[in-house]
Amino acid sequence: MREKIVIIHNPLARGGKAAKLEPPTKNTRADILLLETTSPEEATALAREAAEHGAEKIVAAGGDGTLNAVVNGMASHTNVTLGLLPVGTMNVFAREIGLPMEVRRCWDVILANNTRKVDLGVANGRFFLSNAGVGLDAQVVAETDKEFRKQIGPLSYVIKGLEIASRPAPEILVQAEGHEKIQATFVMIGNGRFYGGPFEVFTGGTMNDGLLDVVLFKRMSQWDALRYLHGLLCGKSQDLRDLVRLRAAKLSVDSVAAVPYEVDGELAGNTPVKFEVKQSALTVLIPGAVSPQHGDHGRL
DSSP: OOOOOEEEETTTTGGGTTTOOOOOGGOOOOOOEEEEEEEHHHHHHHHHHHTTTOSSSSEEEEEEHHHHHHHHTTTTOTEEEEEEEEEESSSSSHTTTTOSSHHHHHHHHHHHHHHEEEEEEETEEEEEEEEEESSSSHHHHHHHHHHHHHTTTTHHHHHHHHHTTOOOOOOEEETTTTTOOEEEEEEEEEEEEEEEEEEEEETTTOOOSSSEEEEEESSSSSHHHHHHHHHHHHHHHHGGTTTEEEEEEEEEEEEEEOEEEETEEETEEOOOEEEEEEEEEEEEEESSOGGGTTTTTTOO
16 A cells, blocks of 8 residues: 555445545546545554555545544654545534635645644543543433434434433543642533534634643533533633633543543543643644635634
């Protein structure tokens, strides 16, 4: 496997709507190999193999879950560059780096060779690009039925989240470097600004400052969940007195009973979990200039 560009494609992304993908092989001199994958484990193994065999660029064609799996296979190989074709549902990282949502335009980015170093988050040894969460959102990922999600899309997470919020909230303890220990019911962690797609939850966050942005929710009921959701999505989270924001290079999260956590929208395990940053760990292909329709979304 000595191709310069290896594409790892998840045809099941976006409920199977991403099944067709045609690399522009006729219009470039690059040697391109397209590999299909149907599981995160396989995507990680394919990315690791491609990196070990000298691929110059590894392109993840899928959603944030596929991207996470690919990065975990290639992150230890510093001579490989990551490209992205955002054919998933949320595409959080793609929005973070200002990628267009049209596949054809993303090919131009991949072939233009404009790169930037970005930080990677680490959760108990597993890398993540954009987000992690302990509590509510991880429980939602664990319990949301795939067919239900396929039928109504992202709204399925909101419905399941409100259902879970009606249950007794877990007791989560967060110890962030440089901060006192804080008790919470739900923790969101960002390596950038966006969460759940186009929503700027981690205001001012960047992907190259060596820090994680952390949002802690002190209470959790259905009413609290609606308040938090409204405040975050409307940019009024500063008005929520029971919400705590902080930044840290390292933090540990524990709980009275086991609580699930997720990374880049994929269930990753249960507490206790330690988060940290691996600074400038990944080279990413990014647009050479940010188009007006994306505003400043290309800021890293």
